[in-house]
Amino acid sequence: MSDIQIVGAPAGVEGAGFFATSLDKAVGLARANSLWPLPFATSCCGIEFMATMASHYDLSRFGAERLSFSPRQADLLMVMGTIAKKMGPVLRQVYLQMAEPRWVMAVGACASSGGIFDTYSVLQGIDEVIPVDVYVPGCPPRPEAIIDGFMGIQELVKTETLRRRNEPQYQQLLASYGIQ
Amino acid sequence: MGKITNEELLKSLNSKFEGAITVVGEPFGLLTLETGREHIIAVLSFLKTDPALQFIYLTDITAIHYPEQEKQIGVIYHLHSLVNNVRVRIKVFLADNDVHIPTASTVWDGANWMERETYDFFGVIFDGHPDLRRILNVDDMTAFPMRKEFPLEDPNRVDKKDYFFGR
Numbered sequence: 001m002s003d004i005q006i007v008g009a010p011a012g013v014e015g016a017g018f019f020a021t022s023l024d025k026a027v028g029l030a031r032a033n034s035l036w037p038l039p040f041a042t043s044c045c046g047i048e049f050m051a052t053m054a055s056h057y058d059l060s061r062f063g064a065e066r067l068s069f070s071p072r073q074a075d076l077l078m079v080m081g082t083i084a085k086k087m088g089p090v091l092r093q094v095y096l097q098m099a100e101p102r103w104v105m106a107v108g109a110c111a112s113s114g115g116i117f118d119t120y121s122v123l124q125g126i127d128e129v130i131p132v133d134v135y136v137p138g139c140p141p142r143p144e145a146i147i148d149g150f151m152g153i154q155e156l157v158k159t160e161t162l163r164r165r166n167e168p169q170y171q172q173l174l175a176s177y178g179i180q
Numbered sequence: 181m182g183k184i185t186n187e188e189l190l191k192s193l194n195s196k197f198e199g200a201i202t203v204v205g206e207p208f209g210l211l212t213l214e215t216g217r218e219h220i221i222a223v224l225s226f227l228k229t230d231p232a233l234q235f236i237y238l239t240d241i242t243a244i245h246y247p248e249q250e251k252q253i254g255v256i257y258h259l260h261s262l263v264n265n266v267r268v269r270i271k272v273f274l275a276d277n278d279v280h281i282p283t284a285s286t287v288w289d290g291a292n293w294m295e296r297e298t299y300d301f302f303g304v305i306f307d308g309h310p311d312l313r314r315i316l317n318v319d320d321m322t323a324f325p326m327r328k329e330f331p332l333e334d335p336n337r338v339d340k341k342d343y344f345f346g347r
Contacts, residue, residue, distance in 0.1 A: 122334065
């Protein structure tokens with residue numbers, strides 16, 4: 001017996017020699033298990049991410065084998081660490097360069113809320129400049145927490161409808177951040 | 181201890197700048213002087229070029245804000261004589277509504293970024309500086325964050341609001 005685990009089939013109609021499901025679910029399944037993360041690591045949460053990516057915790061098990069250091073090919077922006085106000089426009093630029101569909105994960109207290117750095121020079125959470133899908137608490141979060149957040153992203157990806165990115169609510173969300 | 185004592189240093193300065201320099205103290209053996217902005221460049225140049233003193237190294241320029249004082253903003257120069265192994269600290273206090281001081285970048289090129297930083301955080305205007313703009317903070321910042329009248333905390337912070345804690 002092979003111990004390789006394969007992701008389960010989505011809900012659908014099964015019969016002799018055929019399996020039918022909706023395109024949403026099939027696309028979601030494929031996307032969720034081949035996310036290309038862009039690590040935007042600025043401080044200690046980035047160190048935890050290195051552990052997450054390394055063999056012991058091995059984020060590749062979830063289909064995130066390939067880190068994309070180009071935003072053009074990335075699906076998931078993982079912001080790990082304190083984002084100074086001067087870094088804000090850079091982060092926003094990286095987000096704008098990513099192609100739809102794109103997801104954002106704020107890892108750690110600093111990326112989520114500014115953390116202990118309640119001060120004039122630090123962005124009080126990256127959701128001041130870009131929309132965020134999943135927040136991971138911790139200072140820094142353990143690799144298990146980062147993996148849990150990643151699985152949260154996977155769940156969002158799986159259940160997202162293909163039309164979501166064209167909906168007026170989504171356009172409104174982007175418009176509230178000044179992204180057309 | 182260094183090759184020249186604080187007394188010798190003070191004597192040398194007083195012979196050149198009689199009445200323009202006052203001694204603030206000598207904490208931990210570090211001679212601390214105060215002078216006015218009309219003398220500061222002459223004092224720095226003298227300390228640097230005097231063949232006996234040779235304070236050739238400008239360690240730092242920074243500032244301090246005492247809101248309760250009449251002259252609120254202090255600009256502080258740290259000098260080091262690498263030759264004699266002696267340090268000296270020079271303070272110049274400026275009134276809040278007139279924070280102008282001549283630039284020391286005419287004496288040391290290294291003063292350029294130090295003065296930009298001091299401008300960035302305290303709003304001290306160094307007259308004659310070649311490129312006086314913010315160096316560390318975002319360009320569109322309107323405050324001088326190290327001055328006491330500006331709050332340290334970011335006003336956009338939401339998770340510390342009182343109603344989250346039943347206050």
